[in-house]
Amino acid sequence: MGESSATEFISTGLKSTVTAYAEESGFDLVRVASAQEFVDDRKLALDRIKDGLMDGLPWFNNSRVLRGTTPQELLPGARSIICLGLNYFEDGQDFPESSAPTGKLARYAWGRDYHKVIKRRMRVYVEGLRKKLGNEFSARWYVDDGPMLDRAAASRSGVGWFGKNGNILTSNLGSWVFLGQVITDLELEPDQPLKQTCGNCVRCIDACPTGAIVAPYVIDNARCISYLTIENRGEIPLALRPQIGDWIFGCDICQDVCPVNRKVTPTPTLWQGDDAGGSQTDGQSHKLPTGQVSDAPPSGPIATLDLVELLKMTEEEFRQRFRGSPILRAKRVGLQRNACVALGNKGDPLSVPALRQALFAGEALVRGHAAWALGRIGVTEAKLALEQARADERDEAVLQEIAQALKSFGRSYRGGSSKRRTESSL
Ligand code: B12
């Protein structure tokens, strides 16, 4: 199509072509926002950093926020932002059950790494749109992987509204949606933000076990289980370990309790095989190019992991087992640290041998958390393992964890090989 006919097309049905094609390309939600600077969101985000509420994420800094709230910097000539949402809700009812002690994964990590799946879907969408419009428009797209504040864009476009748990809620799909944006120099009429609010509801704030929702709409990153179990590369603060329960990768509590999420029905397209593009109609565009290997994990979607198996995993087994899964992000040592915390919270004496092994053979971070877990389980075998490790251990931080764990026996230990301590080891 030549330049003049492209312009003509733009003035008539451009927006409906853009949005209808997004739906055809497998996106559940599509709305358009203007590409004006995000002035208010910028201030809120900068304040969040200043107040220490983004502590633990050094990459989330002022210059990132300045860039991410200035679409012109991300794409010179930007005029519009096509805001996309993709539902990932799966109820997990058909998943196999395990009799072994297991740890929970946040729903978004039950299947393949959504970054890859959605990025590919977005690229195919933009390429297809260029062909459809006959117009080499400029575009840049993100899903969680750029400086743009994904939720601010979604809110401006009316894809959804901010919930007090910080997440974007949508009318039909709740907050179980990944958010992406295509910034473009196409001139598209913007949609309006929605008027919905949470009203008087505060369920998520009350339910958050670590008190991470410090005020409506405000999350303290360093208290959020999602941060503690995924992004955090160091130790989990002692005071927060008991509250983590058996979450080993992310946390869904503030979404599980949300009434807006109650009516969402499963849409498992994201979990199946190569990205077939959801409702794509040409049957071709979303297939992987010939010869490209799928990044789907070797096993199907799964909501929990066997904790003892995790503790025993080698680096190679970890990479193989979680290939193509977002779980890789936590790294093996991080996941094993989390497994120790979950086992400590479960308090099952049968997990003592595995924790004992981790106490002697794991990396320092894992050894320290294994010591904590053994102290919390509090049976004779756990105490013996800790005493033996105290004699062999050289790492100062681990020695401190061991000393702390042994102290907790002094406080409440009642002996016997299967008697569980009831008191917290804090
Ligand atoms: C850093 C980050 C995290 C950090 C920090 C979380 C945080 N609150 O910022 C950690 C690791 C903890 C995290 C956790 C999770 N994350 Co995250 N995360 C991000 C990331 C990379 C940046 C978020 C950000 O900019 N934070 C900075 C603060 C300032 O932003 P904000 O909290 O949205 O602040 C706004 C509101 O507070 C609002 N606001 C302030 N006051 C008021 C007052 C009123 C009345 C209103 C209406 C609004 C309002 O304005 C602020 C500025 O826009 C985005 C991807 C991206 N590039 O945007 C994903 C993203 C936000 N995460 C996502 C997900 C899925 C999660 C988890 C659910 C994963 C899980 N199950 O474990 C949890 C949810 C935790 C929670 N309750 O927020 C999705 C959210 C999807 C959705 N539907 O909202 C995103 C958008 C990724 C994506 N593209 O899909 N995440």
Ligand code: SF4
């Ligand atoms: S994800 Fe979990 S820890 Fe984080 S704010 Fe929500 S309920 Fe709290």
Ligand code: SF4
């Ligand atoms: S639980 Fe209630 S307050 Fe929290 S996000 Fe959902 S509707 Fe809003």
